[in-house]
Amino acid sequence: MNRRSFLKTSAGVGTLATLKLNAKSSEIFKGSNEKGVASVCEMCSTRCPIEAKVVDGKCVFIQGNSKFSSNKTSVCARGGAGVNQLYDDQRLVKPLIRDGKRGSGKWKEASWDEALDFCAKKLNEIKDKYGPQAVVFTSKSGESHTQLVNLACAYGSSNIYSHWSCCPITEKIAVPHTFGSSPKRDFANAKYIVNFGHNLFEGIVISDTKKLAKFANDKSTKLLVLEPRFSGVAAKADEWLPIRPGTDLAFLMALIHVWLRDGKYDKKFVEKYTVGLEELKMAVKDSTPKWQESHTGISADTVERVADEIYKASPKVIIDWGHKTTTTRAEYQRTRAICIANALMGNFEKEGGIYFGKNSKTFNTLCGEELFPVLANPNSVFKVPKTPRIDGCGEDGHRHKFIPRKHGVLMDIVPAILSQKPYPVKGWVSTRFNYLINVAGEVDAIKAIKELDFVLAIDIYESDFAHFADVILPVATYLERDEGIQDKSGTAPGFYMRNKVVEPVGGTMGGYELFRELARRLNIDKDYSWNTVAEYRMQQAKGNAELIASLEKDGYVGWKVPKVYYREPKFISKFVEKYPNASQFVDENGNMSSLMKFKTPSGKIELFCAQVEEALPGEGCLHTKDMDCYDGYDLCLMSGKTPIHTNGHTQNIKVLNDMMSEAPIWIHPNTAKKQGLKDGQRVLVRNKFGEGRAKIMFTEGIREDALFVYHGFGHISSGLKRTNGVGFNQSKILNPADGPVCGTMVTNVGVELVKI
């Protein structure tokens, strides 16, 4: 009897009926007790537009928001796990006040009133006794950072920090130093990409990841990856060069040497749009392909060949810079070298190269009328106080002159607390920034926290930092809160907005409300022009209720505008066809060269940075000092991202923990065997900065002189029950000395392994 005839006659009928019923009732986002809410993810810092499926008031599934065509319905593992974080029985939902020694893990639950009043009292006590600068404020990136900045400014402290200095700070500083702003990369249309470990297949940014995956799978393009280990992106390369850790700069300077030596660069572009060619020529005079061999381990012939390949593919080439820019103390020069390499290839404002992001304001100028909404900034009233910071950021004459005062150098917080220099630091407010996992020097950090008068942690879990706090305020997850409107422009204007998917579990409070309420209780809220997120949004939209309504409904609003690159006449003519006003910007060559304004001091792309040279002599042009990341040891321990976890945030989320519960250290079998180490063995990882225990894992996918670990494990908080005590926290052995110009924390470090 076949299956179908069986179904017609027996128990199968009921089965099929059941299945049909199920299928109908749960057709995604369509049932009567179901709804789809368009919002924005916050499982990492990328902020992908999402759509959450809600059944009977409960969020059950998350996918990408198809209105945002770069991502469609895609979401990564962490994004999908947002629902597991939301309903995790280990997350905090009640304010906690310490009920034992700091770090004892003993807490008593408090009402919001009691907890907020207690925080306000403590913070006012510090201000009265030591002044407002005695409290440091740290935050993860995004809108919580903006709101914490507002609170810190209102309180009067200039000691404000984001995660930048332990992650993207070099990109955030070196790229604008060269171009005046941060150009976008046209991964979708490039023909040749040189990748220095910008690991989009493990540090996922869906819109870019999707494009790079397609690029890598295209047989007519070339992806060249330089990376000491066989990473996710190296595995997809057309050519992988396992470069020695920390020496990208030597390879880049040799590339530049070859291009300048042979005149293989876009001379017209360089002449018209750049300054500093002569200084650059001097800087790379001796950095020959032969010279770089001993640094990188890559043959001179390969450099010559690659230089030629890139030049032939230009301008549809991208020499790609990474996000986590922390490989050596020479990181500023490395990122500058990448920017300079792009400039020499003349790929700026070319299809398949790099280009200015264009927002609604730019398009309104091009179109000659106010076609697209421009947002107001309700935060502009809050200014970082002019009082000197503990790390000297933004001060003339200080080595941290170029570091933004809303971001700071995190590694300087702990020494300031321990030494009470340049002045006493007595309090610390942190929102979802886990200093103990992310910043060099875990041991000293704990010592410093214990010396403070007051520590406030705002978090979802009892993170390691929160574990040592006096008060933990449980913040709503992103699925439980409304937030402001954000710009999402690239080649066309667009906005996105986070919408509340479900009511907060256990009455937790979102960042906007929480900081607003804290400001009120501290009696420092006179500059706040809004009381609720709804009012905040309306101010941003300048009363454009239609825009807000669309964003509430769709989560993302974008406009279809023909793509325009300022140096691509065929795109420009199409644009002008639709928006004739733009013809006034077109020059005799069909380009929009008058719009090629670089916001650098010279108004051009700076191959040599005079302002940097003046403030920090020797740093204005490329040099190869500070490349070493071995520090006399035989092995360099590197770290990076996994697609399953976000920094130190997600290790306790069950579904992600089940998939990746530990991160052993990668080691080549030959390296291990030399020391008599076995696969899976526990070892002591040690250097002059500290030590920690870790498990090793044999793999062929790494150089013999390098080790690698996925960042984010080694938690010590007893509140993180699933991950506490598992894995290695790299911050124990990192060098707290920062890199020049940018204050970069360096996550490559020399170590030795000791048998235990």
Added chain:
Amino acid sequence: MKKFAMIHDENLCIGCQACSVACRNEHGVADDRYRLQVRADLKGKFPKLKLNYERHSCVMCDDAPCVEVCPTHASFKTAEGITLVDPTTCVGCKYCILACPYDARFVDPKSGNIEKCTFCFETRGGEIPACVSVCPTDALIFGDLNDPNSDVVKYASTHSLELPKEHLKTKPNLGFVRNYKGGNHE
């Protein structure tokens, strides 16, 4: 009548496990069990290496050993080509688990039912499955083999597909574009 099929393009797959998380949340899959896994397999010696990402799940055989061996006919094929298990007639003998050459089935520890990938048929009724909808790199392609304009037909006609354990003649409806990347170096 529709005939559902899926393709996993290993060259687009980055092993990020978005599909696994989506699947677990869509179906409440029990701990230590899986309907779907993508396994990373590193081959070769440094620096001649290859990293393959391989999907493991039910392959929706047309001639399904699990259906053949089921004594109560609880395992069956729908007209759309999806292999399902009727929990009301399943007696939990696990013959199907042993018979499956793809190791795709398991006993749910809570309900005692036999579970496996169903292309989300019971929750989505033939719409795009959860894993396909979330895939960050569009490495999964799903659709109706009887519709010449479907994504899956278009993909199958422009790519060289490998069917898992084809020699067993189970006629799977999950096909793979095998990884050709890797092994290159200076």
